[in-house]
Amino acid sequence: MWAASLPALDERLDLGTGRTGTVLLLVSLGVLVSMQGAGRLADRWSSRRVCLISGPIAALVLLGPALAGSYGVLLACAFVFGLGLGVLELAMNAHAVEVELVYERPIMSSFHGMWSLGGAAGGLLTSAALRGGLGVGTLLTITAIAGAVLFLLPGPLLLHDRTSPKPVEAKSAERRSVGRAAVLLLGAVVFAGAIAEGAAMDWAAIHARRVLEVDPDLAPLAFTVFSTAMTVMRFLGDRIRGRLGATRTLRLAGSLAASGYALVLIAPLTSGASMALAWAGWALVGTGLATVVPVAFSSVGASQEAAGRALAMITTFLYCGLLAGPAVIGHLADLTSLPAALALPGILAVFVALAGPRAISALLPTRPHQTPVPTPTT
Template identity: 45%
Template sequence: MKPTIAHYALTGALNALWGASLPATDARLDLGEARLGTLLLALSLGVLAAMPAAGWAADRWGARRLLRVTAPATALALAAPVAAPGFTSLLAAAFGLGLLMGALNVALTVRAVAVERLRRKPVISLMHGMWTLGAVAGGAATAAALHAGAEARWFVAVGGLALALGFAATGRRLGPDAPPPAPTENVAGKGPGMGALVLLGVIGAAAFLTEGAATDWAGIHARRVLGADPATASLVYTAFFAAMTAMRFAGDAVRTRLGAATTVLAAGVTASAGYALVLLSPLTGLGTAFAGWILAGIGMAVVWPVVTSALGAAGASGRRLSTVGAISYGGGLAGPAVIGFTASASSLSAALVIPAALALVVALAAPPVLRALTTVDGPQGRRTGPGYVT
């Protein structure tokens, strides 16, 4: 399991290195808001385009082999966007990086499911917690280097090379993939049917949009709506991120005790309550907003790990995992725009009603779908699989 955990941590650092380098690229090419948005759209389109093919590749060649190829390649590809001489080449480089990121994401998900099958207990939330820690470390290292005067293009190139070497070293230690369990849902013998996949994808999209609303808008809400100074506003985001990280490390134990369906029910209710406090904060003050964002982070931290674990327990193939992932990440990518357009048409407080409602949708819609994916066997019809209890 340790090499897979290391891959999650390194991937978090990789994403942070990309994100933290964007301001330098913006300044070097004088992109502006519109072209920066187009750049991020190109990256996102690459991610979504790669996911179906990556799911097919994981089924054909195995997640271990796919991870060994995509992880170092993605790290090396970080250097292309920051070295691009113009906007057109920057878009091409970002789309290529997005393709590799999408394939890497699928490989990681399929591999995490395989590890959980081998260990026969929940571990996926822990892996996502390591991703978060890797992102924090990568972002801090990049910020420190740029603050010290390092040239962004060289730092990202060197950092990408170091990550590629780390991926290569841990990739050699990856054990064999676990064989999938017997499928539990459709008679074709291929695991969950398309209806369940679409439902879980929509649930994942709702969760990602709710999470993205916090990461993108928590600080802005504190500053614009509540009148907090910039330093205090940034602490609101930090509180959300810290709560999410802590819950991810506790998430596997919670899921073992409560089961997948009850865990997601509690998660959605908690996040919805958190957003309710955020919506009340203009009347009650900044402290209420802090409490609300902390509850939102605690709630949203475990939804995606539970969804992927349930799919794995139900015998989902790599293609089916990638289908759910593409739908879910598509919702997450659309989230910031939805919130932004709604805020511009009305107000930011009104826009935050959307993630509050979606958190409640997760709480109500996810448990029945997760229960339907649960394996039922044995003379007493006991439900089995990672994180399930009767």
């Protein structure tokens, strides 16, 4: 709801691309700052308790940006909003790991698919509410209060007992320790994909409004198209990777995302079909980028016995790109133009297509086109 409401918030406070980028940067900084302590809180209190507390709080702090009456107030509220999001983000993922251990099959991708489904639903609700005449401040206020209540509903179903890690089974001789260079290369690929994803999340709707000049109530649909495509592909991603293998899946992912950004960039040059062409582009971007992170995590986990440090490094690259990317796009757009700025994630998508397979091959030298898929436990 926050991302889909950005065009209307931009118009209400007359922010412009540069100041909008600063707002997004402060949200990102808040997330990064709070994540540093959220891990220690989860270890001390359990991820369940941190989820129960941080969920409603993260929703309620959205009241700050919703009611901000000036740019300065919005900056402070955006940072506080980011603090709440950071704690919740870490707690949800930590609890998802514990749930996956109990469930005894890989389901993390489905959790991220549900996150994308929520993004698509938020975009549709925002578009409908704005089209019905609801102001952006009122909309985000309702979202904050309703979100706080909704976070309370699944609380009793969360795991009560901490899950002890299961004994690590003996790995085959084919699995070897991954060199730092290979992990850094894959981290760079994830970083590039995260910037491309973040650009689509926070700038698709603004691009539709400012560059394509569509009506304010239709602008959020650009984000909705992207989010819906990503959601569908995240639910299908494991099956596709099982058929194509990790390297070819990553090559296809980068190629689709790069093609999507190309369509977005040429959309303003067409007459009459610019919005449809942009929607097709955002759909391709979402379809491609949906599989980048799952493939990266799976490849690191399958390549070595002690994958903890490597996964932590990849996750750091992911969040830095995902959170800082939109702000970089905003300031680059302020210096040039928004279409010119969106050329950057398109170029980075090409990097994913070219460097991604090489990174996977370095991680899994014995089976460069196949990442082992765990067998479900019955």
